[in-house]
Amino acid sequence: MEIPQKMRAMLMEKQGQPLELKRVDVPQPGPEQVLVKVHTCGVCRTDLHIMDSDLTEPKLPLILGHEIVGSVVKKGQNVEKFELGDRIGVPWLGYTDGTCKYCQRGQENLCNHPKFTGYTIDGGYAEYTVADQRYCFPVSDTFGDVEAAPLLCAGLIGYRTYRLAGEYKDRLGIYGFGAAAHIIAQVAIHQGHKIYAFTRPGDTKSQEFARSLGATWAGGSDTPPPDELDAAMIFAPVGSLMVEALKATAKGATVVSGGIHMSDIPSFPYRLLWEERQFRSVANLTRQDGEQFMQLAPQVPVKTQTQPFPLEQANEALDQLRDGEIEGAAVLVISEE
Numbered sequence: 304m305e306i307p308q309k310m311r312a313m314l315m316e317k318q319g320q321p322l323e324l325k326r327v328d329v330p331q332p333g334p335e336q337v338l339v340k341v342h343t344c345g346v347c348r349t350d351l352h353i354m355d356s357d358l359t360e361p362k363l364p365l366i367l368g369h370e371i372v373g374s375v376v377k378k379g380q381n382v383e384k385f386e387l388g389d390r391i392g393v394p395w396l397g398y399t400d401g402t403c404k405y406c407q408r409g410q411e412n413l414c415n416h417p418k419f420t421g422y423t424i425d426g427g428y429a430e431y432t433v434a435d436q437r438y439c440f441p442v443s444d445t446f447g448d449v450e451a452a453p454l455l456c457a458g459l460i461g462y463r464t465y466r467l468a469g470e471y472k473d474r475l476g477i478y479g480f481g482a483a484a485h486i487i488a489q490v491a492i493h494q495g496h497k498i499y500a501f502t503r504p505g506d507t508k509s510q511e512f513a514r515s516l517g518a519t520w521a522g523g524s525d526t527p528p529p530d531e532l533d534a535a536m537i538f539a540p541v542g543s544l545m546v547e548a549l550k551a552t553a554k555g556a557t558v559v560s561g562g563i564h565m566s567d568i569p570s571f572p573y574r575l576l577w578e579e580r581q582f583r584s585v586a587n588l589t590r591q592d593g594e595q596f597m598q599l600a601p602q603v604p605v606k607t608q609t610q611p612f613p614l615e616q617a618n619e620a621l622d623q624l625r626d627g628e629i630e631g632a633a634v635l636v637i638s639e640e
């Protein structure tokens with residue numbers, strides 16, 4: 304395949320301003336890297352947090368995007384995991400040092416020297432990207448290019464959040480019913496759990512969407528659920544929801560924040576935490592999470608709801624995500640095959 308010298312990319316020159324369409328050099332893969340022709344790239348809330356300077360240390364200029372589906376078009380000399388033409392997914396976790404105490408004890412998501420796709424290394428809002436083969440996953444043929452993109456972050460982070468929600472989650476609350484929630488709700492229901500979906504008050508469209516996926520109950524986050532929750536996952540970046548969820552839980556429940564950034568959590572009386580309730584966060588993902596989830600998703604099978612946008616309309620996609628206008632997940636379509 305002919306690989307061009309230049310490519311189109313939506314570039315973030317600085318934080319706090321819209322992305323700009325630019326022609327830039329196609330990157331060259333290093334020894335452990337593959338050059339990926341990007342088919343699709345999901346648009347994630349974290350991209351907004353990077354643009355808005357909630358995350359403070361991006362590479363600049365930066366190509367955002369960490370839910371990449373594409374095909375391998377060139378390989379570095381050490382690449383043996385993939386062949387030319389393989390369709391792969393590139394997630395948020397792009398590199399770890401393998402030597403720090405967290406890597407050594409199997410918590411590479413907490414690595415001291417990580418690199419993140421579309422944040423500290425260039426991502427997928429472009430026609431090509433390079434990625435370290437060791438952090439990429441095969442993508443099941445069950446999924447088309449557009450459907451698969453949201454699995455790579457919304458799905459993976461959703462899955463890690465779900466895992467960390469603990470052993471007991473028969474009645475599982477989900478606060479914020481967007482990209483991550485709509486994927487992991489299907490997994491949870493497939494595994495026999497009941498879903499209680501909480502949306503912005505009055506957002507009957509999202510409540511209807513949650514019910515259509517099999518949620519037992521859906522309502523506004525200001526409404527108490529009909530049953531006590533055994534666990535709750537928070538996917539909206541709203542700290543007060545952590546406390547709202549805690550109020551709705553049964554003894555021994557875990558409340559997990561699945562977000563990378565959240566507004567302050569208000570103080571709350573100790574009695575809400577009493578009886579061994581747990582309050583925790585989730586950071587990044589491990590490769591093991593990725594491998595498990597990418598095998599599980601086609602078994603469910605997860606159906607992702609997507610809203611496609613051309614690469615040039617990345618700013619529009621981000622604006623609509625910010626305004627809560629995206630049902631499911633926004634996906635940039637770059638070279639669908």
Ligand SMILES: [Zn+2]
Pocket residue numbers: 399400401402403404405406407411413414415416
């Ligand atoms: Zn490490």
Ligand SMILES: [Zn+2]
Pocket residue numbers: 347348349350369395456457
């Ligand atoms: Zn993400």
